[in-house]
Amino acid sequence: MTQFTEFNAADYLDNDETIAEFLAVAAEDPNPDVFLAAIAAVxxxxxxxxxxxxxxxxxxxxxxxxxxxxxxxxxxxxxILRSLGLRMSFTVVH
Structure with a gap:
C-alpha cells in the first residue's frame, strides 16, 4: 500500500517572490476561499x-x-497582507 503525506503549501513558501506569485495566482481564482486559503498558508x-x-x-x-x-x-x-510585507496591485485584463 502506498502512503502519501498531505500536501502543505506552507512548506514551500520560503521566499517573498514565491509568496507573491502564490497569492497572485490564488487571487485569480473566482472562488474567494482559494485566496483565503492561500493567505492562511502564507x-x-x-x-x-x-x-x-x-x-x-x-x-x-x-x-x-x-x-x-x-x-x-x-x-x-x-x-494581514501588510503584516506579511505585501500589498495588492492590479493589472488590466485584455
Whole structure:
C-alpha cells in the first residue's frame, strides 16, 4: 500500500517572490476561499502568532478570518497582507 503525506503549501513558501506569485495566482481564482486559503498558508509559513500580532488581531481571529467560507472585512485582509510585507496591485485584463 502506498502512503502519501498531505500536501502543505506552507512548506514551500520560503521566499517573498514565491509568496507573491502564490497569492497572485490564488487571487485569480473566482472562488474567494482559494485566496483565503492561500493567505492562511502564507501566514502558517511565517508563523500564525507572529502574523496575528503584526496585524493587530488575535490568533483565533486570524484563523477565523482565513477559514474557508469566512467573509473577512477588506480592512482585515489589508492588515494581514501588510503584516506579511505585501500589498495588492492590479493589472488590466485584455
Amino acid at each position: 501566514a502558517r509559513a511565517r508563523g500564525m502568532t507572529k502574523v496575528a500580532a503584526a496585524a493587530g488581531v488575535g490568533r483565533v481571529a486570524l484563523h477565523k478570518a482565513l477559514t474557508p467560507g469566512a467573509h473577512p472585512r477588506y480592512e482585515t485582509v489589508q492588515k
